[in-house]
Amino acid sequence: MKSNLLKYKNYLFVLSALIVANFVLDPMWKNIETLQQKVYLDESKVVKVENLIANKKQIEKQSGLLSINKLKLQPYLFTASTESEFKLTAQGKIEKLLQTNNCNVERIGWAGKSNIEQQLVRWTLEARFRGNPECVLNVSRQLESLEPMVKIADYSYAGKEVSGDKQNYMVVALTLIMWQNANEVAL
Amino acid sequence: MKLSELLQNVKNKKWLLNSIAYYHENLFLLAASEFKVTDKSKKVIIVSRRNYNEKWQTYPSVSLKELKDILKLQKETSNSLIIESFSKNEQQEGYDVKTITFSEKLTDEFSKHILIPETELINHYYKDQKVVIEAQTPAGNLFYSKVEGKTKSAYKQGLVSSLESFCLSIGVHSDVAKVSLTQDDYASLLNEAILNTPFLSLYKTTAFDFKSSVDYKLLHSLYYGPLISAGIFIAGVNAFYMYKANSLETTLLSYQGGVSELLEQKQKIDLDKLYVEQVLQEFELYPNVHSHWDIAYKAISEGMDIQEFSGSKSNVTLRGFADSASSILAVISELPMVESAQFSGPVRKSGKRDYFIMELKVVGENEK
Numbered sequence: 001m002k003s004n005l006l007k008y009k010n011y012l013f014v015l016s017a018l019i020v021a022n023f024v025l026d027p028m029w030k031n032i033e034t035l036q037q038k039v040y041l042d043e044s045k046v047v048k049v050e051n052l053i054a055n056k057k058q059i060e061k062q063s064g065l066l067s068i069n070k071l072k073l074q075p076y077l078f079t080a081s082t083e084s085e086f087k088l089t090a091q092g093k094i095e096k097l098l099q100t101n102n103c104n105v106e107r108i109g110w111a112g113k114s115n116i117e118q119q120l121v122r123w124t125l126e127a128r129f130r131g132n133p134e135c136v137l138n139v140s141r142q143l144e145s146l147e148p149m150v151k152i153a154d155y156s157y158a159g160k161e162v163s164g165d166k167q168n169y170m171v172v173a174l175t176l177i178m179w180q181n182a183n184e185v186a187l
Numbered sequence: 188m189k190l191s192e193l194l195q196n197v198k199n200k201k202w203l204l205n206s207i208a209y210y211h212e213n214l215f216l217l218a219a220s221e222f223k224v225t226d227k228s229k230k231v232i233i234v235s236r237r238n239y240n241e242k243w244q245t246y247p248s249v250s251l252k253e254l255k256d257i258l259k260l261q262k263e264t265s266n267s268l269i270i271e272s273f274s275k276n277e278q279q280e281g282y283d284v285k286t287i288t289f290s291e292k293l294t295d296e297f298s299k300h301i302l303i304p305e306t307e308l309i310n311h312y313y314k315d316q317k318v319v320i321e322a323q324t325p326a327g328n329l330f331y332s333k334v335e336g337k338t339k340s341a342y343k344q345g346l347v348s349s350l351e352s353f354c355l356s357i358g359v360h361s362d363v364a365k366v367s368l369t370q371d372d373y374a375s376l377l378n379e380a381i382l383n384t385p386f387l388s389l390y391k392t393t394a395f396d397f398k399s400s401v402d403y404k405l406l407h408s409l410y411y412g413p414l415i416s417a418g419i420f421i422a423g424v425n426a427f428y429m430y431k432a433n434s435l436e437t438t439l440l441s442y443q444g445g446v447s448e449l450l451e452q453k454q455k456i457d458l459d460k461l462y463v464e465q466v467l468q469e470f471e472l473y474p475n476v477h478s479h480w481d482i483a484y485k486a487i488s489e490g491m492d493i494q495e496f497s498g499s500k501s502n503v504t505l506r507g508f509a510d511s512a513s514s515i516l517a518v519i520s521e522l523p524m525v526e527s528a529q530f531s532g533p534v535r536k537s538g539k540r541d542y543f544i545m546e547l548k549v550v551g552e553n554e555k
Contacts, residue, residue: 010403010407013407013411014407014410017407017410017411017414020414020418021414024418025414025417025418025421028421028422028425029421031425032421032424032425032428035425035428035429035432036428038428038432039428039431039432039435042432042435042436042439043435045435045439046435046438046439046442049439049442049446050442052446052449052450052453053442053445053446053449056445056449059449059452059453059456060452062456063452063455063456063459066456066459066460066463067459069459069463070459070462070463073463073466076466076470077466116465116469117461117462117465118458119462120462120465120466120469122469137480140476140477140480141477143477144475144476144477149470151470151473151474151475152473152475152476152477153473153499153500154497154498154499155476155479155497155498155499156495156496156497157483157493157495157496157497158494158495158496158497159493159494159495160494161492161493161494161507161508162483162487162492162493162494162496162507163487163491163492163493177473179466179469
């Protein structure tokens with residue numbers, strides 16, 4: 001056995017060199033490429049993290065400003081976590097306003113909703129009522145000064161002849177827009 | 188270019204002659220076409236006839252494979268370096284084998300050199316010319332000829348005291364051309380033979396102990412050297428990048444606590460910002476329209492009886508009666524909030540009054 005090994009020792013030298021090159025050096029060379037990629041990614045990650053930490057004060061300041069802005073916006077939106085809660089509140093407000101101004105409500109109904117953002121929903125309400133000019137004007141003015149905010153998207157005021165007389169009788173159809181803040185809890 | 192042609196071109200360079208020497212008791216340089224004694228060892232040695240024996244043997248009724256096996260065995264068992272060449276012998280259905288055996292002393296002294304018998308070079312020089320040669324060599328006067336394809340040679344001594352007696356002893360016809368060479372002529376002949384003989388032919392007539400001449404350690408080091416260097420380099424680069432990757436990971440870990448908190452805060456800021464922007468955009472989409480009543484008021488003031496007053500953020504429609512539709516249009520057009528005003532359809536007469544529909548474009552308000 002030993003003599004055979006000695007006989008073929010030169011071949012064994014060549015073979016061992018090939019094995020080392022193929023199974024040790026080549027995988028190690030490929031590993032360098034992987035490590036290079038990892039180092040490059042980690043370096044850019046460190047740079048990003050350091051930039052982030054350097055901007056910590058600015059981020060905190062920005063966060064504070066946005067919180068204030070959000071707070072300022074809150075009164076203009078209907079704060080309700082569920083759809084039914086929102087509808088009850090919003091419709092109740094509109095009906096109360098119409099009643100307060102002695103308008104005869106014919107029909108009030110929800111015409112749809114759009115999810116603008118995760119916590120912001122736009123609702124459309126159609127209201128049809130009758131009333132004298134005083135009712136109509138008061139409703140129009142008071143709707144736009146309501147809090148939470150209610151906007152008139154479309155309006156139609158019709159009468160036999162509206163000439164400025166207080167006795168004129170008008171049929172009104174309004175399309176109203178309201179916004180629900182679905183996540184916030186009422187203060 | 189074939190390898191043999193390349194080697195031939197290299198061999199033909201005269202500077203290679205500096206690596207060749209003639210041996211008889213001393214080494215002689217041949218480069219200047221003369222035998223010049225030297226102490227320096229050369230890689231290729233032309234050996235004088237005194238240092239080897241030439242033997243012709245016929246092997247009848249053997250195949251080429253068997254012959255090769257026999258010659259191989261002979262080569263392995265011989266203590267001296269030998270050169271074997273063979274040619275087919277049709278009569279005997281076998282082979283004629285020429286064996287040149289170098290003396291043991293020469294083999295020991297020049298075991299790592301390439302040895303060429305001088306008579307083989309003469310054979311290559313004259314090829315198939317029928318000549319008898321008497322050459323003055325450092326080892327004495329050498330007679331050489333070729334009879335029936337077999338080279339014959341002997342030194343001038345004893346019974347072979349002249350060229351004629353040599354011719355008689357080997358059976359050469361007396362008409363064959365006789366050439367007499369001085370030592371310098373002989374040196375030139377050897378040089379020319381080396382230069383002109385094709386490499387492969389020359390290779391077949393040389394003796395070289397490959398195993399004892401080649402330094403295996405050196406050969407292995409030819410590829411182990413670069414392999415080890417590459418190994419060290421690759422290991423070094425690996426270690427460097429591993430260290431760097433590790434230190435970067437440590438740095439990242441040290442930041443981890445604060446960073447995740449900041450990232451969450453940043454994410455919240457982005458969401459809040461988007462939320463605020465979208466709420467403001469929504470408010471801008473739906474401006475207040477109560478101010479449109481100014482238009483209705485102006486129209487009523489000018490004597491219009493309105494039947495319908497409708498619109499949205501930028502359009503307003505008025506339908507009704509007036510004594511003069513065009514005067515109403517003129518007054519309404521002058522309002523600062525009205526961008527444009529026009530009748531929709533014809534203005535019709537209803538008794539003394541005009542019945543019309545008016546469409547207005549309202550200036551967009553900046554509700555921000």
